[in-house]
Amino acid sequence: xxxxxxxxxxxxxxxxxxGEAKAVxxxxxxxxxxELLSAIxxxxxxxxxxxxxxxxxxxxxxxxxxxxxxxxxxxRTGNCNEFFLNHGEIDSPLEAGLIQASEDRTKxxxxxxxxxxxxxxxxxxxxxxxxxxxxxxxxxxxxxxxLVPLGFLLRALxxxxxxxxxxxxxxxxxxLLSKRNGELWAFHTGRLVTATDSVLILRxxxxxxxxxxxxxxxxxxxxxxxxxxxSIKEPGRMVRTEAVSHWCQSDFGTTCLVRxxxxxxxxxxxxxxxxxxxxxEQRSALYFANPYLVDWALAEAIRxxxxxxxxxxxxxxxxxxxxxxxxxxxxxxxxxxxxLAILTMAALGYRGRVLRLAQLRLLExxxxxxxxxxxxxxxxxxxxKLRVERNPQFLEINGTFHELSLYRDEHRMIGTALAxxxxxxxxxxxxxxxxxxxxxxxxGQPSGAxxxxxxxxxxxxxxxxxxxxxxxxxTHAEYISExxxxxxxxELVSR
Numbered sequence: 001x002x003x004x005x006x007x008x009x010x011x012x013x014x015x016x017x018x019g020e021a022k023a024v025x026x027x028x029x030x031x032x033x034x035e036l037l038s039a040i041x042x043x044x045x046x047x048x049x050x051x052x053x054x055x056x057x058x059x060x061x062x063x064x065x066x067x068x069x070x071x072x073x074x075x076r077t078g079n080c081n082e083f084f085l086n087h088g089e090i091d092s093p094l095e096a097g098l099i100q101a102s103e104d105r106t107k108x109x110x111x112x113x114x115x116x117x118x119x120x121x122x123x124x125x126x127x128x129x130x131x132x133x134x135x136x137x138x139x140x141x142x143x144x145x146x147l148v149p150l151g152f153l154l155r156a157l158x159x160x161x162x163x164x165x166x167x168x169x170x171x172x173x174x175x176l177l178s179k180r181n182g183e184l185w186a187f188h189t190g191r192l193v194t195a196t197d198s199v200l201i202l203r204x205x206x207x208x209x210x211x212x213x214x215x216x217x218x219x220x221x222x223x224x225x226x227x228x229x230x231s232i233k234e235p236g237r238m239v240r241t242e243a244v245s246h247w248c249q250s251d252f253g254t255t256c257l258v259r260x261x262x263x264x265x266x267x268x269x270x271x272x273x274x275x276x277x278x279x280x281e282q283r284s285a286l287y288f289a290n291p292y293l294v295d296w297a298l299a300e301a302i303r304x305x306x307x308x309x310x311x312x313x314x315x316x317x318x319x320x321x322x323x324x325x326x327x328x329x330x331x332x333x334x335x336x337x338x339x340l341a342i343l344t345m346a347a348l349g350y351r352g353r354v355l356r357l358a359q360l361r362l363l364e365x366x367x368x369x370x371x372x373x374x375x376x377x378x379x380x381x382x383x384x385k386l387r388v389e390r391n392p393q394f395l396e397i398n399g400t401f402h403e404l405s406l407y408r409d410e411h412r413m414i415g416t417a418l419a420x421x422x423x424x425x426x427x428x429x430x431x432x433x434x435x436x437x438x439x440x441x442x443x444g445q446p447s448g449a450x451x452x453x454x455x456x457x458x459x460x461x462x463x464x465x466x467x468x469x470x471x472x473x474x475t476h477a478e479y480i481s482e483x484x485x486x487x488x489x490x491e492l493v494s495r
Contacts, residue, residue: 002085010084019060028054029088033095035327035353035434038360039102041065056088064105064364071104099429102356106423109363110159113420116370117156120413121168124150125175129411130188134376136393136403145187145378149413150176151201156417158204159424176201183213192238194227196287199257208265214258215270222275223250224258226286243382246286246489253285253297260300276301277311281467284484289379289406290333291470291479292340295319299347316348320435322471327357328365331474335365336375336415342422351426352433359423371412372419378407379480381489392477397489406476 009024034044041064047056069077079097083090090098123129131145150172157169179189184198195217202210217224229240229248240248259271276298288294298315302308319341323329330337342358345351365372381395381402388394393404409415473479 005085005087008084008087014062017062019062019065021058021060023056023058023084023088024050025054025056025087027087029056033090033098033432035357036090036095036098036102036429038327038357039098039105040068067108068101068105071108072101076101095430102360102429105363106356106359109359109366110420110423112366112370113372113416113423114156114160116416117153117420118160118165118168120371120411120416121153121157121165121172123411124153124413125168125171128175128189129413131378132408132410133405134408135405136388136391141408145407146189147176147179147185148187148197148200148378149409149411149417151185151204152414152417154204156420159420173205176205183207183210192227193236195224195258196226196251196254199254199261202261203257206261206265208267211258211261211265211267214261217254217258218270219250221250222255222271223252224255224271225249226251226254243384246381246383246485249286249488251286252279252283252487253288253294256294256297256301260297260303263301263304271301273302273305273307273311276308280311280314282487284487286484286488287378287380288484289376289476289480290330290337290340291473291483292319292329292337292344293377296340296344296347299344303347303349312348316345316350318467319344319348320350320354322468323354323358327354327361329358329471331472332476332479333373333375333377335362335372336377336418338362338365339372339415339418339422342425343418346425346427350433351428352431353427353429354434355425355427356429357434359425359427362419362422366419367412372415374408374410374412375415376406376408376476377414379476379484380405380407381480381485383489392475395477395481395485397481397485400489402485402489404477404480 006026011022013020028047028049029044031044037044041061043059043061045057045059047054076097079094083094086094128146129149130143131149132141133144134141154169154172154176157165157172160169176185179185181193184193184195185201186193187197195214198210198214214224217226217228219225226247228237230237231240233239238244238247255271256276259269259276262268262270280298283294283298285294285297288297295315299312302311323341328334328338329341338358339362342355342362345355345358367373381404384394384401384403386394387396387401393406395402395404470479470483473482
């Protein structure tokens with residue numbers, strides 16, 4: 001019992017890996033700073049008024065709670081009692097303790113992520129793995145894409161302090177350099193060099209001369225082609241056919257990453273800011289199967305541009321409005337989407353409590369083996385003369401039919417590497433920057449609107465502004481057919 005406060009009655013029941021607590025308080029808690037309870041595995045379940053008292057319910061994920069305690073050397077065990085004696089209110093000392101717990105858990109999670117990356121790297125050196133291309137049935141999946149995942153992995157390994165894993169990191173770098181064709185790379189060993197695959201690898205090897213070599217893919221108007229082509233077979237070019245003619249145009253995602261790399265390397269700007277602003281509302285990419293991958297690419301393009309404050313604000317507002325109730329992002333490939341959303345926030349300079357809460361949510365998605373879930377970051381499509389009903393990998397886009405192939409990161413290299421990058425992002429969780437929980441009207445949205453979304457795949461789609469619909473898709477095919485491909489394919493697109 002605390003001075004000036006009535007006593008508290010607490011009942012705790014342990015069930016499997018959870019502790020279920022009910023507390024009788026003098027009134028309903030204000031829930032200020034309650035979002036930080038996830039740092040110690042605690043969740044508020046609500047409660048009910050009973051006479052002159054309020055009965056509050058909490059659930060405690062014991063493995064997380066005990067791990068948080070161990071990281072603190074059990075120096076804050078009294079905070080649990082203090083929380084209940086405060087009638088469920090989080091005061092400044094308790095807030096500080098929860099923030100420190102979030103710091104400890106994120107740091108430990110980063111260490112685990114980097115250890116997983118090191119293990120994946122050693123496996124890759126023994127037998128380089130490839131992504132799995134999943135074409136429409138009845139075609140069988142096959143290995144394809146053994147270089148780009150190594151670029152993501154090397155980028156994560158570059159986070160390791162000097163002197164640690166030096167040999168492993170150097171070996172992955174040497175492997176990638178040995179697979180280079182001239183200054184640049186293909187998606188798979190021995191295949192066509194592309195700008196899209198090269199920019200993804202150059203994030204880990206940002207050599208100015210190689211970045212300059214990307215100018216061969218420039219369209220002369222600020223954009224970049226994903227690959228070069230010709231009507232007949234020529235070295236370094238794909239043969240343009242009706243099936244892949246929509247590949248032969250500038251790609252927004254590739255252009256964004258090239259712009260970001262040039263700015264990072266101190267090279268002259270080739271893509272005007274207006275180019276990005278004009279394409280903002282319809283932003284998508286020819287080969288990116290996730291809206292957060294596109295947002296991340298755009299954030300990288302403008303992170304160093306002092307003239308882009310308005311565009312940064314627009315992108316950030318849409319990103320924050322898309323988050324799920326539990327601070328994850330996306331309704332499919334949620335771990336990948338959440339990691340990319342964290343990296344996007346950081347690139348835009350938004351490093352407050354939301355970023356930390358997303359990091360904590362990302363930590364909960366780690367698999368028992370220490371890696372993050374398999375995902376499908378990339379796709380490709382070919383125009384088809386067939387129309388196959390009830391097959392989600394046959395899409396109708398602007399009057400034409402497309403066969404959709406997804407590229408699955410079965411070895412978890414990309415997802416785990418991006419998780420490591422996301423957990424490494426510094427933030428200031430004491431900054432309470434959580435947007436207000438308001439729901440936009442169907443006819444539009446107020447400035448700064450926060451739309452409550454859900455990971456539940458069975459939940460009905462919430463009516464929300466068009467800009468949020470890109471984040472509400474439940475499958476890759478839904479996103480690609482409604483948002484990614486329409487800007488590039490079909491009768492309505494001018495080539």
